[in-house]
Amino acid sequence: MLEASGAWQEWQRAQCRAVLARRLPVAADDPPAEILDSWARCLQQGLDFERPLPLIVVEDADLRRRRERAGRVRQLALVELETLMQQIAGSSFLLAFADAEGVVLDRYADQRFVTSTAGEGIPAGSLWTERAAGTNGLGTALACGRPVAVNGPEHFFGQFSHIACTAAPIRDADGTVIGALDASCCFDSRQRHTQALVQMAAAHIENVLLAEQRRQHWVLALHPRPEFVGTLSAGLLAFDGEGRLSAFNGRAVGLLSGLAVQRGAAFEQLFNEPFDRFLGRLRAEGATRLRDAMNSVLAVACVQPGEPAAALPLVGSAGPAVVHARAQPTPSAPLSPEVGEDPAVLQAQALVAAAVRRQLPILIQGETGTGKELLARHAHQASGRSGAFVPVNCGAVPAELFEAELFGYVGGAFTGARRQGQAGLLASAQGGTLLLDEVGELPLPLQAALLRFLDDGLLRPVGGRQLQAVDVQVLAATHVDLEAAVAQGRFRADLLYRLNTVSVKLPPLRLRSDFDQVATRLLHTLQPDARLQPAALRRLAQHGWPGNFRELRACLARVLLTHPTGLIDAADVHAVLPPRPQASEHGPSQLQRGATEAVLAEFRRCGSVSRTARCLGISRTTVYRHLREAGLLAA
Incomplete structure (x- = not known):
């Protein structure tokens, strides 16, 4: 079918770019992928950007029925709209809540915007689906199911080119889109933080709905930092009495990246502990810590107990309220399995210890799971600094929230903000060390x-x-090639030069000379009386370990499940390792081509490097490398 062909899609994108180039004669970057995708959908639906459609407004009786049907989500949305209106008073904005079909049920606006041409064109009851109004904030957010910003000429119909709008969908506990929030203003007066405010308001609604709609389930809040467990940065997970995942929010998916966060998943698929044992600890300790299946440690608190008699301290009093707390110093880590006798590791430890005493920025490089955060903690301890060690994963914090998380905010800066403001992570690390983990994911602004x-x-x-x-002593860590990111325009060259004043690189597990020692030590952290026979160690050493220590820990945990006595031989190890690639006449190059073809297929499907990386669970650098190998990018 012609509409489904690659040539047709390329023609559509060329049309979109040509029109946007005419509307923005000094346009710099290619339009965002979500805008091009939306324009393509509009063309497929027969819309013509030169022939705008008349605005559709539903009758009053229909509007009343829709408001009644929206029920609880509309109640929560109205509270958020009122709060947002107080935060942006005087800035000539219109705020709107629409149902899942794109009909504006309620709107709040200041007088200046209401009397403007833009404000008159967005009445209550108006329909803003893409089919009815082309590319626009509400319609496009509902169509793609994620937050979007549509600025001026990016609207499909030129009659809306004087408006900037940002919108975020709202999902219920089942993950179904049930509405959307939008903030619109004149294109020339758009504000930098509006998108963050709208997304935070939508996230707060979703969190409340999750807790209310899973009232009989265990609702847990988790975050790598305990002081953020009660904030919008926390992930929420709901488990039924059998330990099956029944609901989760978007932050939980990000924090548990690489794991199968899906409804029906068993607790033990996500975390390294039986559900019943964890509940026992939770009842005894209240807020506690939990290792996920990738061996990352998370702080966990109970938002809602799944049993009436459970006496547990809750995060907030009426669902997942936004609670803020100052960061506390992180205690010194005990001797970790990653610490061994490998010369490259010992040299890295000595180099960072010398660098922090001179307060030099340090860049720690290495594959995922090689112990970069552990080396950063070693640097903090060697520095003798009395402040906190504060790690922050740049890839786990939403871009729109990152500035407030890092630099803090003043009172009233956005919806949900504390009246007296909040110190950020940099201020929390005063006199101590800040680790910017996965710094390659830091947004360009x-x-x-x-x-x-x-x-x-x-x-x-x-x-x-x-x-x-x-x-603050600043350390940065990454598993991606930042020089390649600079060449691709995704990372600032001047920032790279500043961060890598001192640069160290940790070797992957497969290249460490002390493999036997660290594997044995890691096994003992899981079960002190367990033992690896020499043949088992040799079989482990033959594996490539792309996940490094995280993968090794998961492998050993699987072995111990079937061998509680802890005496492990080569056959036991072989049974839990993934099969080795079969040799062929083409060897590694054929495997490489297969991976490239998979990346290309996903890239053609979604049209975005970031979305391709997210869908395949790989880094953007890896996506770029495969695109170059396929000849789609310059080498």
Whole structure:
């Protein structure tokens, strides 16, 4: 069918780019993928950007029925709209809540916007699906199921080119889109933080709905940092009495990246502990810690107990309220399995210890799971600094929230903000060490802000004007090639030069000379009386370990499930390792081509490097490498 062919899709994209180029004669970057995708959908539905359609407004009786049907989600949306209106008062905005069919049920606007041409064109009852109004905030967010921003000329119909809008869908506990929030303003007066405010408001609604709609289930909040368990940065998971996952929010998916976060999954598929044992600890300790199946440690608290008699401290009093807390110093880590006698590791430890004593920025490189955070903790301890060690995963914090998380905010900066404001992670690390893990995922706008801080040591909270001097040792870690990211325009060259004043690289597990020692030590952390026979160690050493220590830990945990006595031989190891690739006449090159073909297929399907990486569970750098190998990018 012609519409489904690659040539037709390329023609559609060329049409979109040509029109946008005419509307924005000084356009710099290619339009965002979600805008091009939306324009393509509009063309497929027979819309013509030169022939706008008349606005559809439902009758009053239909509007009343829709408001009644929206029920609880509309109640929550109205509260969020009122709060948002207070936060952006005087900034000439219109805020709207629409149902899942794109009909605006309620709107709040200041007088200036209401009397403007833009404000008159968005009445209650108006229909804003893509089919009815082309590319626009509400319609496109509902169509693609994720937050979007549509700025001026990016609207499909030119009559809306004077409006900037940002919208976020709202999902219920089953993951069904049941509405959307939108903030619109004149294109020339759009504000930087509006998208973050709208997404945070939608996230708060979703969290409340999750807790209410899973009232009889265990609802848990989790985050790598205990002080953020009660914030919108926390992931929420709901489990039924059998330990089956019944609901989760978007943050939980990000925090448990690489795991099968899906409804019906068993608790033990996500975490390294039986559900009943965990509940016992939760009842005894309240807030506690939990290792996921990739061996990452998460702070966990109970938002809602799954049993009436459970006496547990809850995060908030009426569902997952937004609670803020200052970061506390992280205690010194005990001797870890990753610490061994490999010369490259010992050299890295010595180098970072010398560098932090001179307060030099350090860049720690290495594959995922090689112990980069452990090396950063070693650097913090060697520095003798009395402040906290504060790690932050740049890839786990939503881009729109990252600035507030890192630099803090003043009172009233956004919806859900504390009246007195909140210190950010940099301020929490005062006198200590801040680790920017996966720094390659840092959004470009924030890279400039970080560079300014590294240059002058001054931070400015979001919404504030006063500068604050902060004494923080900054470390960065990454598993991607930052030089390649610079070449691709995804990372600032000046920031890279600043961060890698001292650069160290940890070897992957497969290349470590002390493999037997660290594997044995890791096994003993799982079961002290367990023992690996020499043949078992040799079989383990033959594996490639692309997941490094995380993969090794998971492998040993699987072995111990079937061998509780802890005496492990080569056959036991072989049974839990993935099969080795079969040799062929083409060897590794054929395997490489297969991986490239898989990446190309996904890239053609979704049209975005970021979405391809997310769908395949690989880094964007890997996607770029395969695209270059396929000849789609310059080498």
